[in-house]
Amino acid sequence: MSPHPLIQDIPFQKPLIRWFQRYQERLPWRATQDPYKIWVSEIMLQQTTVNTVIPYYKRFIHEFPDCHRLAAASLEDVLxxxxxxxxxxxxxxxxxxxRYVVGHLQGRLPNDPEVLQKIPGIGRYSAGAIASIAFQKPVPLVDGNVIRVYSRLFWIDKDIKKHQKYYWDVAEQVMPQDFPGDFNQGLMELGRRVCTPTKPTCLLCPLRPYCRAVARGNPEALPKKIFRNPSHPVTMGVALICDQGRFLMVQRQGKTVLKDMWEFPMLATTKEKLSPKTITNNIVHEWQLKTEVIKMLPALKHSIMNQRITLLPFVLHLCEKTRKRKEWQWIKPDQIHHIATSSMNKKVLGALSQSFSTGGQDGHYF
Incomplete structure (x- = not known):
């Protein structure tokens, strides 16, 4: 399916580029043309807001300033x-x-988008971003922000999931030869700051004179909404097993998004509440550890993708010494932030610390 020929009749490229060059947000990855740093930023920005990414990007680049340093690091250090x-x-x-770039490409990211896509983790979007921003190659990119801008600008009334190729065809058709990096970044920034999913600020948009959705008076009608899978509740018991001021953390195994991350032992349950006996019996069964419950902390809420998780943290005392396993660590609370662990476990740690600071005599487990 080819884009409609009228798409070529809208001269929006130069106004968009001028707008971006004048009003772009000052971000740390925009102060460089280093393809490695642009690559890192684009990967971090996937499904994550700009303000969230900034401190992580700075910390990551400080620790791994180039491909060689990142390739030489252990996966645990990266996590x-x-x-x-x-x-x-x-x-x-x-x-x-x-590691692929160092092993196969002499440590240098190529400017060819086809070669870029051979690198693990780089798809068509990331290749377009790196090629256009770092190397000024006129290579298009398409993400949610770009789809929203094009849907409204050209009045593309199509199902997003079913017509991904159509949007890529549009992006190729309108891609300018001059300032391709500014053009692509301008599209993404316009979608993020102006042409937002709800309540777009059309009066501030440089493309307002050309926008067919504005002309029709209903820009929020597009793009066609995708009905996402409904979220479902999950309850997890969390075992904070204490031994001489240190807490047990185990390394996640198997094929999971949290593989190799360190976490407190957890028990998935269909029940809204857990008894102390249930949690101690589970620890005996799963970990061969004899424990006793000191206290139960208030329930916590957390979300991962479409899961709404209720966390039920129990503080437990280790009753008998046991042989250490390879995937175990006994670690002090103030050291947990220095290992690879998820925000969910940090949330539990925060509740534990708060309990200690306000719990009076219950603080003895530290």
């Missing part, structure tokens, strides 16, 4: 720096991709 940003497969793919 530790990424800890809290979520979607940990992105960190694994970056690490694997850096």
């Amino acid at each position: 530790k720096i990424w800890s809290g940003l979520g979607y940990y497969s992105r960190a694994r793919n970056l690490h694997q991709g850096a």
